[in-house]
Amino acid sequence: MEALILSCSTGGGHNTAAQAVFEALTERGHHAVRMDPYTLVSEELANKVGQTYIKLVQKSPKLFGAVYDLGNAYRKLPGRSPVYHINGKMAPYMQKYLAEHLTDVIVCTHLYPAEILTHMRLNGMETPPFVFIATDYTCVPFTEESDCDLYVTPSPLLSSDFTGRGIPAEKLRPLGIPV
Template sequence: MNILFFTVSAGEGHNQVARTVADKIKQTDPNHKVEVIDTFNYVHPSLHKIVFEAYIKSIKYIPTLYGFIYKRSEVTDNSIVDVSEFLNKVVLSRKFTRLLADFRPDIIVCTHPFPAEALSAMKRKAKIDIPLVTILTDYTIHPSWINKEIDYYIMPSENFIHEFQYWQIPSERAKFFGIPIDEKFSRSYTRQEVCEKLNVSNTFTALIMGGGLGLGNITETLDYLFTYNIDIQIIAIAGKNQELYRYLSLINRKNLKVFGYVSNIDEFMSISDLIITKPGGITVTEALTKELPIIVTWNLPGQEERNMEFILNNGIGMVATSPNSLISCINLLKDNPDRYQIIRNNMARIRKPHATEDIANFILSMPSTNPSSNERSAFEVR
């Protein structure tokens, strides 16, 4: 079976989800032909650079504008920024169409709404006739994900069944498998052994991070904790943010351990008692799988606000918008075992530790539609 994944480098999550499921499919059967395409980078590297840099700068320097556009597009049929025409002109280039003709996919999987919209347009124009699957990467359903031409939606939670019905999409198209993450997050570890490996103490620990890019108010959060001289171990992970890593490395505190970009977040979560973070879809899913209570101190406007609502509505974490509330949240979890266990029980109830395997198996169970060599290709440029 030929399976083609389309993603977009807007943050880390979309690419990570695509690679995770693609790797699981190849692990299940190496005979499957699987490829992950970073859409804009494939069509034109310069376009990829522009899109990625624009995204990063918008969330860093003008997040309110990003949030305004996101929220307006949630409630209006026509977004303020109508990307559809742009996508159809740029993404649906001859090069893009030729990729489909050469690869001849049986199934196409999208982990970002941009390529999903572009491919849906191709289906509307009868340029392709291939099953199209989308995997949502946040705990919300934005209208940009919704297209009648999409055959299946991989949903993060059953909580969104009513939203799905609102868009008048047949219920059989929704598969509530969860957000796929690396299966190592489902492993159990001996805490003392991992602490020794990471050279940290086996004591009450708060893990502070801002996703793979090290975004958020990490420095301010640490200032709050040091000001109140809270008696816990703090592990701060800067991700790919080199400037943040250099700054944190200069802080001389016995109870602070600083790391840069790491590939074993699962181990750090396993020896932590809570996580202080921004609510990115992947981070929330990883913490949920590890049953690690979440404290949100900062969020990007838009989808992360919806993720934060999911955290609060399901009782799997707290939100701290001031130094006092942050300290109160930490002490409540540290000193109140019953409250701490309630949150962990809620996480155990809604987590989906087998999401990656379930999604891979579902994709592989879909019937092949690859035309035989003597038939006219469904990808022929018309």
């Protein structure tokens, strides 16, 4: 099996989960590639996305909390979020990568790649099956905008959090966070 594991450097948990999935797949004889999708544009963009998030959390935690609360409020509005539309701009880059690299399954340990792939799918671009692994103990804002084939959640106790946001129960797999 050829697997693509997508994460973003917006915190250690996402990348730790991506690394755990990578190791588990390669130990079982599968071929896996791990990447930040923003590197398809440039390393500079990938670093900028990650560092902006980390700096906001570290230097302005109250502002980060306000932005998170704004995301929770925005998710009640009809239509897709600005976050979805910004990530959608990555679709042509991901489409090109997938056209050039055999991929049987994609594992996303961050919401941004799941939104990129959802944008592709909703705009008629082919994608292999893709799985979202939630690395937070909640259904983070805008997860419900994604259209993944499966959602791995940290605990069965969170199922109602995800189904309450419109994610079908049959797509949930409460398997924990890979470490």
